[in-house]
Amino acid sequence: MQFTRLRLQGFKSFVDPTELVIRDGLTGVVGPNGCGKSNLLEALRWVMGENRAKAMRGDGMEDVIFAGTASRPARNSASVDLVIDNTDRLAPATFNHSDSLEISRRITRDIGSAYTLNGKNVRARDVQMLFADASTGAHSPALVRQGQISELINAKPKARRRILEEAAGISGLYQRRHEAELKLNGAEQNLARVEDVLEGLE
Numbered sequence: 540m541q542f543t544r545l546r547l548q549g550f551k552s553f554v555d556p557t558e559l560v561i562r563d564g565l566t567g568v569v570g571p572n573g574c575g576k577s578n579l580l581e582a583l584r585w586v587m588g589e590n591r592a593k594a595m596r597g598d599g600m601e602d603v604i605f606a607g608t609a610s611r612p613a614r615n616s617a618s619v620d621l622v623i624d625n626t627d628r629l630a631p632a633t634f635n636h637s638d639s640l641e642i643s644r645r646i647t648r649d650i651g652s653a654y655t656l657n658g659k660n661v662r663a664r665d666v667q668m669l670f671a672d673a674s675t676g677a678h679s680p681a682l683v684r685q686g687q688i689s690e691l692i693n694a695k696p697k698a699r700r701r702i703l704e705e706a707a708g709i710s711g712l713y714q715r716r717h718e719a720e721l722k723l724n725g726a727e728q729n730l731a732r733v734e735d736v737l738e739g740l741e
């Protein structure tokens with residue numbers, strides 16, 4: 540899965556529209572302390588469906604919206620678009636006719652986040668699954684945030700296993716199993732209720 544473009548607007552320190560073209564091979568981002576290098580990685584994680592504000596170094600998800608400076612007012616919304624090369628056809632069937640995929644996430648104060656995939660509204664889960672099935676995503680070990688290496692060294696075996704599962708591309712299957720189990724529980728409860736009603740009628 541090759542990322543080709545990243546666009547940000549109103550996201551953390553990237554208040555003005557900013558577009559990065561990601562070419563084949565190694566890409567380096569250099570700059571002085573505090574210029575926004577980590578914000579770029581966070582933008583990637585965010586557009587892939589990150590839902591933990593803490594992982595974005597914030598208290599709430601709205602903290603990703605440009606908060607204003609002495610000379611510029613705060614913004615009301617933020618957006619990140621990620622363009623992916625889809626020539627290897629990893630996208631879900633509905634979107635798989637296209638050679639490139641554009642995933643967008645927008646957050647508006649007091650409203651929350653909305654996602655689109657090639658311009659069509661999708662759920663956070665759809666975006667998370669798309670990346671999980673391609674062995675990447677917001678929790679991918681390929682995205683190393685500050686302090687993560689020491690966290691890994693100190694991690695318990697279960698947490699380490701989760702990292703291996705992400706890398707093996709099976710975390711999407713676990714999510715689907717969990718959802719199937721929840722549905723099964725719901726169905727069993729409904730069945731029990733029907734049996735109670737039937738008993739009451741007898």
Ligand code: ATP
Nearest residue numbers: 551552572573574575576577578602603604605606
């Ligand atoms: P270092 O090299 O020190 O790790 P960095 O280049 O990775 O720095 P970041 O941590 O990405 O820099 O960016 C930090 C900057 O982003 C700070 O100046 C901070 O004020 C700014 N910033 C973070 N969130 C927001 C926000 N919501 N609104 C405006 N600016 C923000």
